Amino acid sequence: MAKKNVNEMSFLDHLEDLRWHLIRATLAIVIAGVIAFLFKSFIFDVIILGPKQMSFPTYKYLCKISQFMNIDTTFCAEEFPFIIQNRTMSGQFSAHIWTSIYAGLVIAFPYVLYQLWSFISPGLHDNERKHSRGFILVSSLLFFIGVLFGYYVITPLSINFLATYSVSQEIENQIDIGSYISLVRSSAIASGFVFELPIVIYFLTKVGLVTPQFLKKYRKYALILVLVLSAIITPPDIASQIIVAIPILILYQISIYISALVVRNQKRAAKSKELKTK
Structure with missing residues (x-):
């Protein structure tokens, strides 16, 4: 059966x-996920446990x-003073499944984006679809850059600080496998979504919820928020916080430029439409 025109489709x-x-x-x-499951050694020994070495x-x-x-x-040490252990019967199997x-x-993130775009794009005007070309490519690129940033920057900085931090010489670090994987996973994937900020600002500007003037006005508050965020997800030292804060601030500045570009294109389209009606 042929697919209905978007204007003819009901809510159902x-x-x-x-x-x-x-x-x-899904x-x-x-x-x-099944493919990743089959490559267990590479996923765990090389990727997940890589930052521990x-x-x-x-x-x-x-x-x-x-x-x-x-x-x-401590970056020049021979090894970290902790071991990763499993304390439940199904712990390793559960870690394998969820990882x-x-x-x-x-x-599959690019394909998930493609499905999202396939659902949204029929409701857009031709000029809106034209100006949104490259959405999947740019969004996927930003996401993967964010994942790499989280994996190669946030994760090792966090592990290095938390693994070497001690309140007493009498306490030995024996980290649960779930806790360790959670740190690696959240650092990488959360960074991936944070790097989608320019795309989010683009669509918020398209629907009129955000303007470049708004972003510029609250830039100083955004700076404070970024510093607080970087302080939460990184070790409490200035160098680590700056390393994390700089790319996020760059993304915010790029978002201002994108918002301004969207507004300018909207004004041009409105002016062109007005001239055609005269």
Whole structure:
């Protein structure tokens, strides 16, 4: 049966259409998750447990910087003073399942975006679809850059601080597998979604909820919010907070430019329409 025109579709038709887009997106995540499940050694030994090894690229790079500046640091240690343990019967199997699902989400993210765009785009005007070309590519690129930033910057900084922090020499760190994986997962995926800020601002500007003047007016409050956020997700040292805050502030500035561009295009379209009606 041919697909109905969006203007002819009822509310229930839209719900049915949305249901199938969600089913296809979920199926893609499941398939990608199954693939990740089969590559258990690579996912855990190389990716998940990578930041636990002092041979991790971030530690080697920061160690060289510290040595160059003649600063004592824990980045040059031989190994972290903690072990990862499992304390429940199904702990490792559950960790395998949930890690595969989240890996499937990351892998299938472009296709999930494609399904979201396929549902939204029929309701847009031709000029809006034209100006929104590259949505999937740009959104996916920002997401993957954010994931890499979280994995190679936030995760190792957090592990290095938390693993070497001690309130007493009598206490030994034996980290539960769920706690460790949660830190790696949340740092990477949360950063991926944070890097979607320009895309979010683009659509909020399109619907009139945000303006470039609003973003500029509250820029100083955004700066405070970013510093607070970076203080929460990173170790409590200035260097780490600045490393995390800088890209987020750059994204905010880019969002202001995108918002201004959207408003300018809307004014041009309105002016062109007004001239045609005269």
